[in-house]
Amino acid sequence: MIYKTKTRRKEWTAKDFVMYWARKYQEKMGRRYFINFMKEGAAMKRLMGDLTDRELKALIDAAFEDPNLKRQGYPISLLPYSVNKLMPQVDNPGSSIPDWELELDVPVAQDKRTAWLWKRIKDRDYNSIVKVVTTKEPWLVLMGKLQHEKGFVPELVQIYYEKWRMRESIKREGVK
Numbered sequence: 281m282i283y284k285t286k287t288r289r290k291e292w293t294a295k296d297f298v299m300y301w302a303r304k305y306q307e308k309m310g311r312r313y314f315i316n317f318m319k320e321g322a323a324m325k326r327l328m329g330d331l332t333d334r335e336l337k338a339l340i341d342a343a344f345e346d347p348n349l350k351r352q353g354y355p356i357s358l359l360p361y362s363v364n365k366l367m368p369q370v371d372n373p374g375s376s377i378p379d380w381e382l383e384l385d386v387p388v389a390q391d392k393r394t395a396w397l398w399k400r401i402k403d404r405d406y407n408s409i410v411k412v413v414t415t416k417e418p419w420l421v422l423m424g425k426l427q428h429e430k431g432f433v434p435e436l437v438q439i440y441y442e443k444w445r446m447r448e449s450i451k452r453e454g455v456k
Contacts, residue, residue: 294324320356
């Protein structure tokens, strides 16, 4: 008989998401976010019922790039009403870039804005990506063009983008 054990990480609570929102707010605005846990925790719980932890974190990240929420001061209470507008950006981060700017007729490997990044990803050279790429735009252009060209964004591109966003260094060690 084979026994399998699964170690499952603790899922985020509504409080964790509200604190994540507050941290993003402080990074963006430069001041602390006043938290009303009753109201904002309820908004997060409502979203947690429909979205996974990863989707909700990506939704929060997308919310801080939305000019309408910025104009209103980034209130958490508007997040549930903005889900339908923000989810396409979460599913395809390059969708916020207009088609004319993507120059969709030029393949990814030949476009001067995406060729270097695409080659490094194919060569699995993550360390030089971290050293050279400092803004989010090359990633968004690459993902938008790949979505248009292939119909999907390859998983390796998504993994490298997430690692780049978190700026984790990859330590490679031989098997002992």
